[in-house]
Amino acid sequence: MTASETRPLTAVRQFPSDFLWGAATAAYQIEGAAREDGRTPSIWDTFSHTPGKVFEGHTGDVAVDHYHRFREDVALMSELGLNAYRFSVSWSRVQPTGRGPAVQKGLDFYRSLVDELLTAGIEPALTLYHWDLPQELEDAGGWPERATAERFAEYAGIVADAVGDRVKRWTTLNEPWCSAFLGYGSGVHAPGRTDPVASLRAAHHLNLGHGLAVQALRAALPADRQISVSLNLHEVRPRSTSAEDVEAARRIDAVGNRVWLGPMLEGAYPEDLIADTRHLTDWSFVHEGDTATANQPLDFLAINYYAPTLVAHVAAGEEKPQDDGHGDSAHSPWPGADSVAFHRAPGERTAMGWPVDPSGMYDLLRRTADAYPDLPLVISENGAAYEDVVGEDGGVHDPERTAFVHAHLEAVHRAMADGVDVQGYFLWSLLDNFEWAYGYAKRFGMVRVDYDTLERTPKTSARWYSRVARSGELHAPDAV
DSSP states (O other), X not given: OOHHHHSOTTSOEEOOTTOEEEEXXXXXHHOOOTTSTTOOOBHHHHHHTXXXXXXXXXXXXSTTOHHHHXXXXXXXXXXXXXXXXXXXXXXXXXXXXXXXXXXXXXXXXXXXXXXXXXXXXXXXXXXXXXXXOBHHHHHTTOTTSHHHHHHHHHHXXXXXXXXXXXXXXXXXXXXXXXXXXXXIIIOSSTTOOOOHHHHHHHHHHHHHHHHHHHHHHHHHSOTTOEEEEEEOOOXXXXXXXXXHHHHHHHHHHIXXXXXXXXXXXXXXXXXXXHHHXXXXXXXXXXXXXXXXXXXXXXXXXXXEOSOOEEEEEOOTTSOOOBOSSSOXXXXXXXXXXXXXXXXOOSSOBOTTSOBOOTHHHHHHHHHHHHHSTTSOEEEEEEOOOOOOOBOTTSOBOOHHHHHHHHHHHHHHHHHHHTTOOEEEEEEXXXXXXXXXXXXXXXXXXSEEEOTTTOOEEEOHXXXXXXXXXXXXXXXXXXXX
């Protein structure tokens, strides 16, 4: 049963008056200015400039030039009635080698952005790491090496000292699953390595880096600051009720979700994950005290949700569908899950090929709240890419995106009505931008960007979302 099947879509849902209505972006996807003011290459600069890695050789060198146009973009957020904005800091803009003193011009950019947001009445929500590791740290071994976690904590302290007096909401990592398993396992993300053991080592050091960064933030920030991590938790569903398919779902839940939830929220890796991957590693890279360090108290948990994952058992030698929504590679991002097939879910799909299923949002929120009832939740990313077309009037009419967001907000509201403490929703994304390995071929923005002129044009979905954000009322999709 989907969330929309339980209540009429035409009904108006009221959200709390202090609910966060925001949009989200990431530094490499929007900033550009790749070589300005002391910034040095990140792993995504290197990856995007490597032939064959990104669609048609697209790069984030210019992106949508947010570095020079941030005031225009903040004014646009204000026009749309947003009361929060989630952005990430470019590590190599602030600390080009990943170690040593900060570059003040880099910090000045984020100081100015935060000031502009606060002047506009928009709450800044800062993410320290959205996949753009300084290349020098990757050259030294990257996330598979323990030293990277230690460098990350130092960087967290630098950013906290610069803007901690003005930023209340802090997130350590965005989607560490992608950093570890797409970056070091399947190789479809930077740095493009394909080593399952390195991906597990990276996962552990991301967990450790998160814990060390939380400690650094607590030491540097005022006591009332709120700290979180943003996880793309997988809503894993077995294709059938057979014991084999249920076991397949367990394996993906272990390496997709509990690899983070265990250390970060419970202080230990799940035993079944260790058993699933014993043929790959003995996990000796986990030192005594590491999981206790990862297990730092959080003020809320941020969740990114786009679509559920449908899995089944597959026997050796049988055809193995791999429709997991995470790009094409001969190498799996799921260590310890060689017997698991990923199936195409029925129904409508977005331009990314991802199924549209808001029931997954509801189920994920309920399950997470049941497991961690005292931890508030925030939706830090949710949205959809569609084949947007500019109309004769110069506008972009995107009813599919509006319907997508409405249905998922309906699922959020239903979860809240059932007792789940959800405090905010950040639409992905504010702007069309560099969509990682897809380059500029996929558009997630509620604001269209003309990549030739960089002109910003709010789509009809933005006008609809603006009405929701201003009123706190979830109106029917055709209400603009």
